[in-house]
Amino acid sequence: MLMDLYDPESFRSSGHRVVEALAAYLDSARAGEVPVLPLRAPLELAEQYQDSLPLDAAENAEAEVSRCLEQILSQSIHLHHPGYMGHQLPAILPLAALADLISSLLNNSAAVHEMAQAGTQIERQVVRWLCAAVGWDQDSDGILTSGGSLGNLTALLAARNHATQGSAWRQGLRDGPPLALLVSDQAHYSIARAAGILGLGQDAVIAIPTDSRFRVDVTALSDLYTQATQQGKKVMAVVGSAGTTATGAFDPLRAMGEFCREHGVWFHVDGSHGASALFSERYRSLTDGIELCSSLVWDMHKMLFLPGLITAVLFRRREDSYGAFSQEASYLFARRPEEASFDIGLRTLECTKRTMGFKLWFPLRVHGAKAIGQLVTQTFDLAHEFAALLKAQPDFELAAEPESNILCFRHVPAALRALENAPDRLDAHQLQVRQGVVASGKYFLVHTVLRNKVYLRTTIMNPRTTVEDLKGLIQAIRCD
Amino acid sequence: MLMDLYDPESFRSSGHRVVEALAAYLDSARAGEVPVLPLRAPLELAEQYQDSLPLDAAENAEAEVSRCLEQILSQSIHLHHPGYMGHQLPAILPLAALADLISSLLNNSAAVHEMAQAGTQIERQVVRWLCAAVGWDQDSDGILTSGGSLGNLTALLAARNHATQGSAWRQGLRDGPPLALLVSDQAHYSIARAAGILGLGQDAVIAIPTDSRFRVDVTALSDLYTQATQQGKKVMAVVGSAGTTATGAFDPLRAMGEFCREHGVWFHVDGSHGASALFSERYRSLTDGIELCSSLVWDMHKMLFLPGLITAVLFRRREDSYGAFSQEASYLFARRPEEASFDIGLRTLECTKRTMGFKLWFPLRVHGAKAIGQLVTQTFDLAHEFAALLKAQPDFELAAEPESNILCFRHVPAALRALENAPDRLDAHQLQVRQGVVASGKYFLVHTVLRNKVYLRTTIMNPRTTVEDLKGLIQAIRCD
Numbered sequence: 001m002l003m004d005l006y007d008p009e010s011f012r013s014s015g016h017r018v019v020e021a022l023a024a025y026l027d028s029a030r031a032g033e034v035p036v037l038p039l040r041a042p043l044e045l046a047e048q049y050q051d052s053l054p055l056d057a058a059e060n061a062e063a064e065v066s067r068c069l070e071q072i073l074s075q076s077i078h079l080h081h082p083g084y085m086g087h088q089l090p091a092i093l094p095l096a097a098l099a100d101l102i103s104s105l106l107n108n109s110a111a112v113h114e115m116a117q118a119g120t121q122i123e124r125q126v127v128r129w130l131c132a133a134v135g136w137d138q139d140s141d142g143i144l145t146s147g148g149s150l151g152n153l154t155a156l157l158a159a160r161n162h163a164t165q166g167s168a169w170r171q172g173l174r175d176g177p178p179l180a181l182l183v184s185d186q187a188h189y190s191i192a193r194a195a196g197i198l199g200l201g202q203d204a205v206i207a208i209p210t211d212s213r214f215r216v217d218v219t220a221l222s223d224l225y226t227q228a229t230q231q232g233k234k235v236m237a238v239v240g241s242a243g244t245t246a247t248g249a250f251d252p253l254r255a256m257g258e259f260c261r262e263h264g265v266w267f268h269v270d271g272s273h274g275a276s277a278l279f280s281e282r283y284r285s286l287t288d289g290i291e292l293c294s295s296l297v298w299d300m301h302k303m304l305f306l307p308g309l310i311t312a313v314l315f316r317r318r319e320d321s322y323g324a325f326s327q328e329a330s331y332l333f334a335r336r337p338e339e340a341s342f343d344i345g346l347r348t349l350e351c352t353k354r355t356m357g358f359k360l361w362f363p364l365r366v367h368g369a370k371a372i373g374q375l376v377t378q379t380f381d382l383a384h385e386f387a388a389l390l391k392a393q394p395d396f397e398l399a400a401e402p403e404s405n406i407l408c409f410r411h412v413p414a415a416l417r418a419l420e421n422a423p424d425r426l427d428a429h430q431l432q433v434r435q436g437v438v439a440s441g442k443y444f445l446v447h448t449v450l451r452n453k454v455y456l457r458t459t460i461m462n463p464r465t466t467v468e469d470l471k472g473l474i475q476a477i478r479c480d
Numbered sequence: 481m482l483m484d485l486y487d488p489e490s491f492r493s494s495g496h497r498v499v500e501a502l503a504a505y506l507d508s509a510r511a512g513e514v515p516v517l518p519l520r521a522p523l524e525l526a527e528q529y530q531d532s533l534p535l536d537a538a539e540n541a542e543a544e545v546s547r548c549l550e551q552i553l554s555q556s557i558h559l560h561h562p563g564y565m566g567h568q569l570p571a572i573l574p575l576a577a578l579a580d581l582i583s584s585l586l587n588n589s590a591a592v593h594e595m596a597q598a599g600t601q602i603e604r605q606v607v608r609w610l611c612a613a614v615g616w617d618q619d620s621d622g623i624l625t626s627g628g629s630l631g632n633l634t635a636l637l638a639a640r641n642h643a644t645q646g647s648a649w650r651q652g653l654r655d656g657p658p659l660a661l662l663v664s665d666q667a668h669y670s671i672a673r674a675a676g677i678l679g680l681g682q683d684a685v686i687a688i689p690t691d692s693r694f695r696v697d698v699t700a701l702s703d704l705y706t707q708a709t710q711q712g713k714k715v716m717a718v719v720g721s722a723g724t725t726a727t728g729a730f731d732p733l734r735a736m737g738e739f740c741r742e743h744g745v746w747f748h749v750d751g752s753h754g755a756s757a758l759f760s761e762r763y764r765s766l767t768d769g770i771e772l773c774s775s776l777v778w779d780m781h782k783m784l785f786l787p788g789l790i791t792a793v794l795f796r797r798r799e800d801s802y803g804a805f806s807q808e809a810s811y812l813f814a815r816r817p818e819e820a821s822f823d824i825g826l827r828t829l830e831c832t833k834r835t836m837g838f839k840l841w842f843p844l845r846v847h848g849a850k851a852i853g854q855l856v857t858q859t860f861d862l863a864h865e866f867a868a869l870l871k872a873q874p875d876f877e878l879a880a881e882p883e884s885n886i887l888c889f890r891h892v893p894a895a896l897r898a899l900e901n902a903p904d905r906l907d908a909h910q911l912q913v914r915q916g917v918v919a920s921g922k923y924f925l926v927h928t929v930l931r932n933k934v935y936l937r938t939t940i941m942n943p944r945t946t947v948e949d950l951k952g953l954i955q956a957i958r959c960d
Contacts, residue, residue: 005785005847005855006560006944008507011574015499018578022585023492030486042593042600042822049601053609057848064846065575069582072838075598076586080486089589089832094491095545097584098498102549104577104787104839105502106556109569113522114918118555120522121529129533146626146789147830157677172681173653190831193805197637197829199679201652301832305485307584308832309626325673342522349677350627351670352569352781352788358552359584366544367485368537375485438594464486 014065021066025073026094029080030464035441036081038074045075082465083443085473088245088273088406090305091462093372099362100307103355110144111345111353119355120342126357129364130298130312133278135291141321142314143347144356148272148299149190150349151311155295156181156194158315158323159237159266169326173199180233181205182224184216184251186244188270200236213400214249214450216240216256225263237266237294242287243274246448246457247399248383248406250274250286257292269293272311274404276303279373283380286403294320300360303376303405305463310356321347379405379460386458386470393474399455408448408455411477427454433477443473494545501546505553506574509560510944515921516561518554525555562945563923565953568725568753568886570785571942573852579842580787583835590624591825591833599835600822606837609844610778610792613758615771621801622794623827624836628752628779629670630829631791635775636661636674638795638803639717639746649806653679660713661685662704664696664731666724668750680716693880694729694930696720696736705743717746717774722767723754726928726937727879728863728886730754730766737772749773752791754884756783759853763860766883774800780840783856783885785943790836801827859885859940866938866950873954879935888928888935891957907934913957923953 004010028034048071058064078084080091108116110123123144131140145151161169164176173179179200183191185207196202206228209220221238228235238260240251253269260267269275269290275298277283278290290296295315301308315321325347345351363372383405390396390409399408411433416426434447434456448457456477484490508514528551538544558564560571588596590603603624611620625631641649644656653659659680663671665687676682686708689700701718708715718740720731733749740747749755749770755778757763758770770776775795781788795801805827825831843852863885870876870889879888891913896906914927914936928937936957 005573005575005843005851006506006510006571008503008510008574011506011578012499012503014575014578015503016496018581019492019495019499022582023488023495026486026491026585027488030488037594038597039594040597042597042819045597045601046604046822049605051605053612054845054848055850057851058846061846065578065842068579068842068845072582072586072598072602075601076588077595077597079587087589087592087595089587089595091486092585092587093485094488094585095485095494097581098491098494098545099548100584101498101577101581102502102552104580105506105572105574106552107559107569107572107781107787108556109567109788112567114517114519115557115567115569117518117520117522117525117557118552121525121555122552124526125529125531132533146630147832149829149831150626150630153677153829168679168681169676170681170683172658172684173679174658178652178654188831193829196649196806197633198677199648199653201648201650203651299832301587307587308589308834309830326676339522342526349629349633349673350789351629351668352627352779354788362545362548363485365534365548366538366541368535369533370535371485371537 010061014062017062017066018069021069026080029078030082032082034078034081036083036444037077037438037441039439040075077444079462082462082469084462085458085460085465086444086446088302088459089461090302091464092307093305093363095363095366096306096359099358103358106355108355109352110355110357111343111348111351113339113342116355119357120344122361123344123357126360127312127314131314134296134314136316139318140314140316141318142312143321143344145311145313145348146350147309148297148311149193151297151313152190152270153194153197154313154324154349155268155297156237157198158295158320159268160198161323162266162320163234163236177232177234179204179236180228181237181239182208182221182228182235183239184208184210184241184244186210186214186246186249187239187241188245188272191239191270214244214247216251218252218255218259221256221259235265237268239268239270242269242271242290243404245273246450247408248273248402248404249400250403253287254289254292257289261292266294267292269296271296272299273302276376277404279304279369280376280380281373282377283404304360304372305375306359310359325349375463378463382460382465382467383407385467389470389474395478399450405460406457408450408457410453410455423453430454430456437476440476443476445473490541494542497542497546498549501549506560509558510562512562514558514561516563516924517557517918517921519919520555557924560942562942562949564942565938565940565945566924566926568782568939569941570782571944572787573785573843575843575846576786576839579838583838588835589832590835590837591823591828591831593819593822596835599837600824602841603824603837606840607792607794611794614776614794616796619798620794620796621798622792623801623824625791625793625828626830627789628777628791629673631777631793632670632750633674633677634793634804634829635748635777636717637678638775638800639748640678641803642746642800643714643716657712657714659684659716660708661717661719662688662701662708662715663719664688664690664721664724666690666694666726666729667719667721668725668752671719671750694724694727696731698732698735698739701736701739715745717748719748719750722749722751722770723884725753726930727888728753728882728884730883733767734769734772737769741772747773749776751776752779753782756856757884759849760856760860761853762857763884784840784852785855786839790839805829855943858943862940862945862947863887865947869950869954875958879930885940886937888930888937890933890935903933910934910936917956920956923956925953
């Protein structure tokens with residue numbers, strides 16, 4: 001006699017227990033009652049994960065569920081803790097997790113309309129909302145996909161196919177002029193990776209220098225473009241950032257966009273982090289000119305506070321939304337062309353495609369876009385306050401004024417100030433400080449390297465973090 | 481005054497309500513009390529999704545959550561309905577959805593160990609379990625990624641980099657011998673797509689003919705390999721299927737693997753659908769020889785009954801697991817080489833990486849691998865019973881004997897039998913039958929094209945489907 005693994009009663013009782021445990025967890029995490037990161041050495045922790053494949057059912061299913069959940073909670077990083085200010089993973093809106101549960105249980109696939117009628121319609125609706133936020137009209141379009149790296153790959157694939165008029169897709173890249181990409185030297189690594197994946201090779205990436213605030217130098221862009229063209233290269237796309245990864249800087253999108261329009265070149269904007277400023281009344285102006293781009297990548301699992309993965313790839317011209325992929329799969333797609341836009345899998349890498357729109361649709365419908373935009377404003381504001389605080393201290397140096405919610409800085413205590421000529425010692429100090437602070441369990445921050453110097457890096461990803469937390473971080477850095 | 485969008489009490493109360501609603505839904509879906517697909521015309525349904533971006537909060541949050549959920553439930557396809565036998569999306573194990581909720585709320589990112597200590601360790605543990613199921617030792621390794629298409633792309637990227645010794649990654653594909661892929665003519669479209677994406681061009685795909693049961697003809701493979709080599713091409717990989725998409729056929733993996741070993745060529749197996757036969761005592765032998773492959777893609781969101789997306793990309797040699805990507809991101813990854821294997825993002829396209837291992841780990845620990853393997857056995861068994869049933873009918877023709885849980889067949893009633901020379905009419909009949917049955921709301925099946933003929937296609941993806949349901953389907957087809 002088989003167990004009924006599908007029993008609704010078991011789902012009901014386990015479901016209520018999991019919800020209770022997660023609600024209690026959320027309460028303690030946001031109160032800072034747990035260490036933000038219960039840091040463990042990977043090799044040591046691995047000893048707990050040596051069991052071989054469990055063949056038989058647990059003796060007590062409920063107890064095993066609780067045991068598994070406890071183990072995960074006690075070993076995870078807690079993004080709802082006010083001391084979390086590390087990588088760009090947000091304290092997610094709890095409602096979005098419930099919407100995600102609905103996606104999981106129904107398991108509809110938004111690649112084909114009939115396999116996810118609500119999922120497809122909701123994806124189309126939220127994509128329209130996002131396009132409208134960019135400032136685009138009905139001629140724009142886009143899709144949701146599994147993360148910013150895949151989003152950048154998808155957009156650059158469309159650009160590559162556009163530049164080669166489809167010949168690369170069919171015949172490959174052996175013939176024709178060599179393709180090049182003009183990319184900010186601060187761009188995310190997924191752009192160079194995309195060049196590697198797409199068969200251009202990473203050497204096809206030409207780095208555009210950035211100014212003291214890490215924003216693309218448009219004169220340099222122009223010079224490099226001319227140079228590449230004179231060398232017989234075809235510039236397939238210019239890539240700017242709306243929020244660079246390391247420092248959250250916004251490139252001069254209007255000037256870049258106008259340059260690209262003038263030269264008839266594809267303009268891709270990686271807005272993974274910062275496109276969400278479009279939802280903030282106060283900070284929307286950072287994105288000025290973003291509407292000039294050909295393609296835009298926007299991670300909702302960053303500054304719209306949703307669980308990963310949910311990335312929008314948006315195209316100013318609808319037909320470009322069909323440019324990345326080209327295929328036939330007779331068993332899958334609608335035959336009537338007027339319905340093709342409802343079979344989203346024609347335009348995404350994913351064939352099985354999670355209904356990821358739910359987790360954006362629920363918070364927008366329940367909380368509204370203004371409230372979510374205020375969370376963006378709040379985190380950006382706080383980073384600016386933090387910068388002002390640090391500037392008032394003699395022993396801290398900023399990498400640059402912040403533009404968004406990312407701030408990079410160095411701790412240079414008096415005893416080390418004389419070591420400005422011994423950069424290794426100062427770099428080592430940052431790493432050591434970071435390690436000590438993280439090990440304390442009170443704060444979580446990261447580090448980055450900017451122009452060959454190590455910096456501490458904070459990103460305010462939790463709207464419940466306060467200026468008091470940041471003052472505490474300053475003290476923790478000093479005491480370490 | 482801001483609303484508290486993070487209030488644990490709201491999460492608790494909404495959470496319990498969502499669990500109740502989903503448990504009730506599960507109950508009615510599996511009892512077949514709802515139409516399997518409440519079919520709507522895409523353009524007509526779209527009229528319900530025309531509202532512009534909601535700016536303000538809903539007046540009653542709880543009521544709005546319920547309204548959103550009801551709308552989704554009433555418009556979705558119901559995979560837990562016993563009449564669902566369409567595309568390869570399973571009736572998921574409800575426990576897996578709860579594990580997925582934990583992933584969503586915690587939002588840890590399994591690209592970097594400290595950003596998901598439990599998530600990373602669990603991914604490593606389940607990958608080891610899967611490698612062991614293949615029959616591999618400690619020298620194998622792999623990762624989890626966002627779907628089979630991305631999995632195939634990742635594996636073939638590793639193969640491309642291997643074949644070009646990394647030069648393609650750096651310098652692109654302009655130089656060196658042209659690369660080719662030898663691929664079953666029944667392979668999933670994501671393989672040809674990968675050739676398009678990777679810069680080889682889809683023309684680099686050489687189709688290997690298949691036999692009457694849609695399995696690769698190894699003699700033809702050998703001939704085509706010789707021919708390609710004589711033409712100066714470098715065969716980058718041979719691709720076989722463990723469960724083809726259209727008919728669920730298993731290629732002769734041992735013979736293909738031995739051929740590849742002999743010729744020193746990368747052997748990739750797309751086991752998206754069928755690798756889960758490794759968990760079934762009765763059907764494991766279908767995968768005979770799978771352990772000879774260089775890389776294997778295995779979708780857990782197909783025949784391990786998990787919600788999408790969770791795909792394993794496994795490599796026989798650990799070092800190949802690092803072969804797809806190559807990059808530096810100073811702010812992200814561990815500096816100590818012995819810890820590099822814990823920063824999984826070095827080996828995945830994803831940079832933000834959902835902790836997708838949870839949804840496999842919970843069912844294996846709670847239900848055990850045997851019980852899940854029995855579900856595989858049950859669905860495969862049922863497809864064989866269905867084939868026997870159909871063969872006993874005068875008005876049905878099989879495309880081929882089934883090997884797994886996919887069965888393709890045609891309805892050829894006496895009145896149309898004379899039309900064997902008017903294939904269009906017979907094809908049209910299949911499409912018409914399919915449309916009628918689906919519109920009835922009692923069953924959901926799909927169609928496919930095999931050797932220029934249209935077939936009806938069923939895949940038993942719900943272990944609660946019975947032989948009575950299949951008899952009902954036969955009647956429904958006849959009556960339509």
